[in-house]
Amino acid sequence: MEKFFALTIFILLTSCGFDKGMGPLNFSANIEQPVRAEEVNFAILQKRVLTKCIGCHKDWTSEEIVNRFTRESDPEHSRLFTTIAKGEMPKNARHLSAIDMEIVRNYIQNIPWTAPVEEPLPDDGKPVSFSTLNEKVFQISCLPCHGRTLKEEATLVKKWIDPNDPEKSKLLLSVTSGKMPKERNLLTPNQTELIRRYLRNFR
Ligand code: HEC
Ligand code: HEC
Secondary structure, X not given: XXXXXXXXXXXXXXXXXXXXXXXXXXXXXXXXXXXXXXXXXXXXXXXXXXXHOOOOXXXXXXXXXXXXXXXXXXXXXXXXXXXXXXXXXXXXXXXXXXXXXXXXXXXXXXXXOXXXXXOOOOOOOOOOOHHHHHHHHHHHHHOOOOHHHHOOHHHHHHHHOOOOOHHHOHHHHHHXXXXXXXXXXXXXXXXXXXXXXXXXXXX
């Protein structure tokens, strides 16, 4: 009889996921356990914070996309942190808790700088078109903040390009100075090179 009991309990445990390494005494997946700052990674960010963002930011499904709003190891210059610290995000909802904010801060702090993997550019050095620049730079790094300036080439040229001295154009200087894109990943070397090649149209 005792043996039968033990067997039943064993079967119950197994059917509860015991066999998947989720032993009945391991509740850590369910309780709010403190996480050490240096352990905060994308999985923790996703589980603890991004669930409160994904309803509107539907494309925030990968680390690569979310990191467009960060500068490595620099929370104070990362939209992901500054927008929640100022209470601008989540939009029209309660501010994040102090713990959630700390998770975001630590997550950004822990992003190491790694050289981006880029497709090689054609080595002909030829000028590139507005539409190429739009696809590879503006859409990824400058919109929606500069939607009005960047919607059409004519406005861009009028506002940010100096045809007499293209290399001194606001478009390029804003980026090489590290000011733009504001509170986001700095442009990759290839993105900056595309801006230089675009400016060759004005020589
Ligand atoms: C109810 C919808 C909504 C929710 C929820 C929301 N956002 Fe946003 N978020 C927006 C909208 C709309 C914009 C773009 C325009 C603006 O800034 O108002 C935006 C913009 C942003 C930007 C700036 C993007 C840029 O281009 O610079 C960041 C960063 C951001 N949100 C972070 C967050 C974070 C982090 C959360 C979750 C904690 C969150 N948002 C939750 C609607 C939302
Ligand atoms: C999150 C919003 C945001 C993003 C993304 C962003 N900018 Fe800006 N940008 C601003 C704001 C705000 C200003 C106004 C000055 C300031 O606050 O520094 C500005 C100013 C500028 C100026 C100076 C305009 C002037 O008349 O002097 C240039 C040029 C510029 N941005 C280029 C860019 C380029 C190029 C990108 C993309 C590679 C970019 N920005 C991405 C918000 C942004």
